[in-house]
Amino acid sequence: MDSSEPYLRVDALSKTFGSIRALHKADFEVGRGEVMALVGENGAGKSTLVKVLAGMHPPDEGRILLDGQEVHFGGATGSEHAGIAVVQQELSLVLSLSVADNVFLGDTRRGWRTSPRALARAAGPYLEQVGLAGLDPRAPVEHLSVAERQLIEVARLLARDARVVIFDEPTAALADREIRRVKAVVRSLREQRRSIIYVTHRLDEVFDLADRVTVFRDGRSSAPIPTGDLTLDQLISMMLGGSLEGLFPPRAAAAGSPVLEIENLLTDNVTEPVSLTVRGGEIVGLAGQLGSGASDVLRAVAGHQPTVSGTVAVAGRAVAANSPAGAIRCGIGYSSSDRKRDGLFLQRSVVENLTSPSLGHVTTAGWLRPRAERSLSNRIAETFTIDRQRLGSAAGALSGGNQQKIAVGKWTGHPLQVLLIDEPTRGVDVGARAEIYRHLRTIADQGTAIVIASSDSQEILGLADTVAAYFKGAQVSFRRRDDTDSRLLTREITHPREAAR
Numbered sequence: 001m002d003s004s005e006p007y008l009r010v011d012a013l014s015k016t017f018g019s020i021r022a023l024h025k026a027d028f029e030v031g032r033g034e035v036m037a038l039v040g041e042n043g044a045g046k047s048t049l050v051k052v053l054a055g056m057h058p059p060d061e062g063r064i065l066l067d068g069q070e071v072h073f074g075g076a077t078g079s080e081h082a083g084i085a086v087v088q089q090e091l092s093l094v095l096s097l098s099v100a101d102n103v104f105l106g107d108t109r110r111g112w113r114t115s116p117r118a119l120a121r122a123a124g125p126y127l128e129q130v131g132l133a134g135l136d137p138r139a140p141v142e143h144l145s146v147a148e149r150q151l152i153e154v155a156r157l158l159a160r161d162a163r164v165v166i167f168d169e170p171t172a173a174l175a176d177r178e179i180r181r182v183k184a185v186v187r188s189l190r191e192q193r194r195s196i197i198y199v200t201h202r203l204d205e206v207f208d209l210a211d212r213v214t215v216f217r218d219g220r221s222s223a224p225i226p227t228g229d230l231t232l233d234q235l236i237s238m239m240l241g242g243s244l245e246g247l248f249p250p251r252a253a254a255a256g257s258p259v260l261e262i263e264n265l266l267t268d269n270v271t272e273p274v275s276l277t278v279r280g281g282e283i284v285g286l287a288g289q290l291g292s293g294a295s296d297v298l299r300a301v302a303g304h305q306p307t308v309s310g311t312v313a314v315a316g317r318a319v320a321a322n323s324p325a326g327a328i329r330c331g332i333g334y335s336s337s338d339r340k341r342d343g344l345f346l347q348r349s350v351v352e353n354l355t356s357p358s359l360g361h362v363t364t365a366g367w368l369r370p371r372a373e374r375s376l377s378n379r380i381a382e383t384f385t386i387d388r389q390r391l392g393s394a395a396g397a398l399s400g401g402n403q404q405k406i407a408v409g410k411w412t413g414h415p416l417q418v419l420l421i422d423e424p425t426r427g428v429d430v431g432a433r434a435e436i437y438r439h440l441r442t443i444a445d446q447g448t449a450i451v452i453a454s455s456d457s458q459e460i461l462g463l464a465d466t467v468a469a470y471f472k473g474a475q476v477s478f479r480r481r482d483d484t485d486s487r488l489l490t491r492e493i494t495h496p497r498e499a500a501r
Helices: 046-051 074-082 099-103 114-127 146-160 176-191 202-208 232-240 296-302 322-329 349-363 371-381 398-414 430-445 458-464 486-492 497-501
Strands: 008-017 020-030 033-041 061-066 085-087 166-167 193-201 214-216 260-266 274-279 283-287 308-313 332-337 418-422 448-452 466-471 474-480
Touching: 008 046, 008 232, 020 033, 020 046, 020 061, 020 193, 020 398, 033 046, 033 202, 061 418, 061 430, 074 085, 074 332, 085 146, 099 114, 114 146, 114 418, 146 176, 146 332, 176 193, 176 274, 193 202, 193 322, 202 232, 214 232, 232 430, 232 486, 260 296, 260 448, 274 474, 283 296, 283 458, 296 430, 296 448, 296 466, 322 332, 332 398, 349 371, 349 398, 371 398, 398 430, 418 430, 418 466, 430 448, 430 458, 448 458
Parallel strands: 033 193, 033 214, 085 166, 166 193, 283 448, 283 466, 332 418, 418 448
Antiparallel strands: 008 020, 008 061, 260 274, 260 308, 466 474
């Protein structure tokens, strides 16, 4: 790390939105050749700082200095021309355009006369740097996986030759292999003496990548601290303003009778038939990386993905194949890994989202009963610690943690026997994560059978009573929690042949 004057410095930055003070005299800095981690709970001010640095919001007060000179961006283009690039948490690609088009999207240096062939050739080196050397630069982005799209976002910032690079939750939707690629890019940029701001909820990445860390809480910033001088517990304490006692709740003493029974289930992305029994009060974890088949099993059970063969039954009652409505009628709730795309109505109110699976309980002859709707949403909000003063707000205006609590909590207003959750805490801070785990255990204790699919091995080991590991479309093991070892689980979901020895 360069010990001289920081390349980017923010002095006493403040930003207010209406009555909400998102930043309050925040200070921040990052040097040349340094990775500065930026952490904090959802709503702590991290995203606002990133948007100010990206030129999306002008600050109300304070200064931004680049290489010792005060700068004023006047918009996103001004920030980019000043040498700041952002890999956004929400993908900003144009799906109908090609990979090469997206890599150079908005780059006016190449001019409108550049041919598609020349553009594809120019994109090649940047794709190679992020591990996508075999990808056709002329392929439409809409045909690519989420992981590949995220890596294209990284390739785009490499093409900008920015001096300050901001990674905003770059690995939230990636599997281990893609995460390693992103980390390699970060380290390469540091070697090139770029200034890196790394925003993440994955605290292991802070200690793996960052030279220093700055904690934001309630819009205020801490002084930067070398990561070598911190422990994980100390960092969590700084983020929460106190210690976090027990991230995971106690496990169930005993499970009940079988509730969900899956027999020889086969889908297009599951290569071997899956049979699984989940008992009432039990949380079963399907461990596996992106594309392992774990998510496909949940989607098939919920009726969101066609099945080739097999049966699903809830409390002895057969579930209609490939029918989300039939699954819901049988008491199956499903929360997808992408809450913004198919888990929430982002433009609708929190009230409407919380009651959306339970319209039959808040309507009469097709007419909405506002009092019943409000009563049900209040009950769910109280159970899931969602601010009831925000019930009238659009769901998209809430933090990621609160959005996830809505995506899960909405099913509790519906007669529920089975709850399926894909990536329960993706993009959620550590405080909200502990709350969600506690809520899931409470739901299970009421007799519900819960199945989670997760690429986070810590989450699987800490929360699940029973673990099934998936690899390349096949279930490679099934273990009760008391005989599951974390090192063995890691091998099973990455190298099953080695684990079998």
